[in-house]
Amino acid sequence: MFEEKKYRFLIQQHKNRIYSYSLFMLKDKMDADDVTQEVMIRIWQNVDKFNVLAAKTWIMKTTNNLCIDYLRKRSVAYNRNYSISEEMEDSFGSELTEHNPFLTTHLKMIASKVKEVIQNLPDNLKSVFILYEIQGMKYREISLALDIPINSVKVYLLRARKKLQEDLKDYDTK
């Protein structure tokens, strides 16, 4: 009974985090769905083993490992033409549409552009950047989740920010 409650709580808390991270990393909705399901099943299988308050790191570590597995499999099997999913684009500024369609379209374009450029960052930089900037995790949590030293987290984050800026400039000139 308590395990069910714990599981429900964990899912409620982290389901969007897992899904969002997977979408960013894999750039494919179907794969993100699969990874999210797999992570949730693993949470259920291990629900009695970890502390609820410290679960975030474990969950993101599992999600990241599964995403890496998917990326490896994918690079061996086939090359896809990736594009931002429609669902990702739809998640921006729906409230503003009614008030100022021009502004909303502009904001949507910027947001989807930034998302696309983030998705195209190298995997090691991208994972740190998403966990820190979008999911609001701390250096220490990221270090534990990705199994890298805190200093590397800081370095990757700085590189990711610079690379994103450069790539956005390139994107504008295209």
Added chain:
Amino acid sequence: MTQNKSSHIPENLYNKIVSVAYGDGSLWDKLKIFYLVTTNLAARKVFFEFRNTAKAVHDIEEDVLPAEILKKVEQKTTGLKDLENSFVTDLFSLLTARPMISTVTAAVVVITITITMFIGKNNNVTYSVDEIRKADKDARYALSVVNKIFAQSSITIKEDVLKNQVSQPINNGINFLNNLLKGEKNEIN
């Protein structure tokens, strides 16, 4: 020292501008960078470029997991029904997710219990007029004792602590500095 190619700003300073633009960095770094941004055109350009990107990044919202995925997972795991719509789960999540809310909830629970106990106690016991008078007298006596202690503490602070323990060392220090400055002045002359 290495310089950033695009802006001719030293690399470590450039890195600090990036961090501050993204809302990181110590208070000192922030003050330093904000001052630099107001005085240096290249730094300002870099700062605002990164700040705009940071704003766009921070505005990105997490994607919402489709409900059908949750249902699929239900079948594979617990067989739990209505995983996404549980009032108890929502309440539990709300109370435990944010430390502030947890603290406030705990405080409210403690206060409620205390008040309930206090009210309950008062309802059960009735006091006679003599008892109330005696309690009033005792309370006055206790308050007069506390008043005396405060008065005594106030006198001690004014007369002993401030005069002897605070003012005197400060005076000594100032005198010492005065003597030093006088000595220096004499040496210069």
